[in-house]
Amino acid sequence: MPVDTLFRAISDDLSVRIIAATTTDLVREACARQSAHNTEAVVLTRAATCVALLATLAKEGKERVLLQLKGDGPIGSVVADAWGDGRVRACLERRLSPQTELARLQLGDDDDRPVVSEAIGTEGYLVVTRDLGLEQQYQGSVDLQNGEIDTDVERYLNLSEQLPSAITCACRLDGNGTVLRSAGVMVQGFPGADPERVDQIRARFSDAALRDLIRVERDPAELVTWAMGGERFDPMGETRLVFHCPCDVERVLGVLTTLGAEDLRALADEQPTTEVGCHFCGKVYEIPADQIRALADGVSAQRS
Numbered sequence: 589m590p591v592d593t594l595f596r597a598i599s600d601d602l603s604v605r606i607i608a609a610t611t612t613d614l615v616r617e618a619c620a621r622q623s624a625h626n627t628e629a630v631v632l633t634r635a636a637t638c639v640a641l642l643a644t645l646a647k648e649g650k651e652r653v654l655l656q657l658k659g660d661g662p663i664g665s666v667v668a669d670a671w672g673d674g675r676v677r678a679c680l681e682r683r684l685s686p687q688t689e690l691a692r693l694q695l696g697d698d699d700d701r702p703v704v705s706e707a708i709g710t711e712g713y714l715v716v717t718r719d720l721g722l723e724q725q726y727q728g729s730v731d732l733q734n735g736e737i738d739t740d741v742e743r744y745l746n747l748s749e750q751l752p753s754a755i756t757c758a759c760r761l762d763g764n765g766t767v768l769r770s771a772g773v774m775v776q777g778f779p780g781a782d783p784e785r786v787d788q789i790r791a792r793f794s795d796a797a798l799r800d801l802i803r804v805e806r807d808p809a810e811l812v813t814w815a816m817g818g819e820r821f822d823p824m825g826e827t828r829l830v831f832h833c834p835c836d837v838e839r840v841l842g843v844l845t846t847l848g849a850e851d852l853r854a855l856a857d858e859q860p861t862t863e864v865g866c867h868f869c870g871k872v873y874e875i876p877a878d879q880i881r882a883l884a885d886g887v888s889a890q891r892s
Contacts, residue, residue: 592829594640594674595808600820603781604789607644607774608811609829611637611676615759615770617831618678621870625765628663628684630702633759634737635668636678637772640829641755642716642741643670650721659709659735666708666737667867675832679867701758701796705735714740716748738772745776752777754790758799769802773815789815833869840864840873844880845887852884 594609615633619625624632639655651672658665662685668678684707715729728748733740738757745753759770773793777786792815801814812821844852844864855862856877865872 590805590807593808593826594644594829595812595826596644596824597809597812597821598824599816600822602778603785604775604777605824606812606815606821607641607776608808608815609637609640609772610806610808610811611640611770611772611829612767614640614676614829614831615678616767618868619767621831621868622679622683624680624683626761627702627704627707628680629761629765629767630759631663631666631680631704631707631737632668632678633767633770634704634757634772635666636670636676637757637770638738638741638755639668639670639678640674640676641772641774642718643672643676645718645720650719652719654715654717654719655741656715656717657708657712657732657735657737657740658715659712659732661705661707661709661735663707663709671832672827674827674829675834676829677831677833677868681867701799704737708732708735708737710735714744716741716744752781752783752786754786754793756793756798758796758802760799760802769805771798771802771806771808771811773798773811775815789817792817833866833871835866835869835871837873837875840866840875841879841883844875845883849884849887849891852880852887856880856884 592610592613597606615636618632618636619629639653643651643653645651654669656667664681666680670676710732712732713729714732718726730744730747733743738755742753742755745751753776755774757772760768762768775786775789860877862875862880863872864875
């Protein structure tokens with residue numbers, strides 16, 4: 589059975605690097621954890637696939653990339669992060685209501701690329717945070733272009749990171765709105781390369797070309813061959829991709845401390861146990877009141 593894989597390559601003329609990823613299983617898992625279907629599934633697919641493609645700058649697995657899209661649509665914001673060793677996760681801030689169905693919003697027929705901008709919104713911003721395992725993180729942002737996620741990420745790369753880039757993500761859904769296949773491709777020009785080189789490849793990404801390609805199972809090397817129009821390329825390695833959420837009790841307690849000592853004590857007095865859920869994986873942590881009071885005491889001690 590095929591596994592999700594990120595494949596890195598470089599063109600034979602050393603002008604561009606090409607990254608391709610199959611993300612079917614990890615986005616299915618992300619969608620299952622959040623009971624996401626139809627438009628919500630497409631949104632999660634694009635966010636998770638984009639962030640997996642972005643986490644390819646460092647040579648080691650220490651790299652982490654956080655992708656945040658905040659729009660004026662009913663979903664609100666989408667958050668996805670990926671690590672250089674292939675771990676990926678994504679979540680939605682809000683769910684689409686049945687009245688918005690938008691849930692089946694403009695998914696179109698087999699020949700169309702699904703439109704998700706009404707769910708995301710077209711007014712807002714995109715923030716990318718890169719942690720390469722160095723002392724400082726790098727963060728850049730741009731206004732949303734159209735709320736279609738991958739095109740917004742492409743605009744970010746070209747404007748904020750100033751890398752000639754083209755990126756496309758696609759998925760196919762079954763009759764129940766569940767992900768059948770998903771994949772993405774990113775191409776970036778090297779310094780000094782003719783910018784038209786990336787433009788030529790971007791032309792292949794137009795409309796629903798990748799979505800049409802993944803009507804059948806494809807491996808990432810086939811996606812690179814398609815992106816390069818059959819030109820030769822040199823493989824530069826591959827990484828297995830998996831859904832992974834690193835949440836644990838310690839992280840949950842860390843989040844609770846942001847409430848402040850007074851709010852923590854009020855929370856502890858309201859109920860014997862407080863449930864805190866993870867938006868990414870759906871896991872629920874039960875924190876007893878005495879532990880929350882201890883957190884409050886710790887916060888007070890730090891500020892005194």
